[in-house]
Amino acid sequence: MPETLPAYHPVIEALFNFVNAWSLMFYPLLLRDTKSVSLPKTAWWSVQMFLTNAILMPFLALRASNEPTIARVEAARSEGNHGLLSKSFGVVSAVVGVASVFWFALARPELGGDLARRVDYFANYISTDRVAFAFCVDLALYSVWQPYLISEVEKQEGLRPDPLKFVPFFGLAKWLQ
Secondary structure, three states: OOOOOOOOOHHHHHHHHHHHHHHHHHHHHHHHOOOOOOOOHHHHHHHHOOOHHHHHHHHHHHHHHOOOOHHHHHHHHHOOOOHHHHHHHHHHHHHHHHHHHHHHHHOOHHHHOOHHHHHHHHHHHHHHOHHHHHHHHHHHHHHHHHHHHHHHHHHHHOOOOOHHHHOOOHHHHHHHO
């Protein structure tokens, strides 16, 4: 008889998937940013998917001190529009984010119990587990840097400012679409 793997609490799964969906959405945003055109954005973002709060801050510090040449900016703009990538990452991440919220609230009642028990579990989980706490730090950092980076790209591309960029996670998902 095959051995069954232990099931994880739905709150743990929801938090993990939500943070990863948000991390995923930063890729097309970073690709559209011309201020970081000479930085290896794909490499930085690939590591960010696993070490989010340890990688995003150094990248943004390098970005702040980066002065791309006009030729590099023009070359990056001529490489093509990342519209399809932005839209697909936005849609997929939005679906995962909504599913994560429902998973947090409703999945596996035999493990998670009612919503009050899940919220209590979440509070205990982030206060006793370093990885869970780090994920919450990621959420806080993403909430701060999301509107900043979107504003930068809006200026670079001459777009009208979108007020929904200040809505954590879902504002970025909508903006990418």
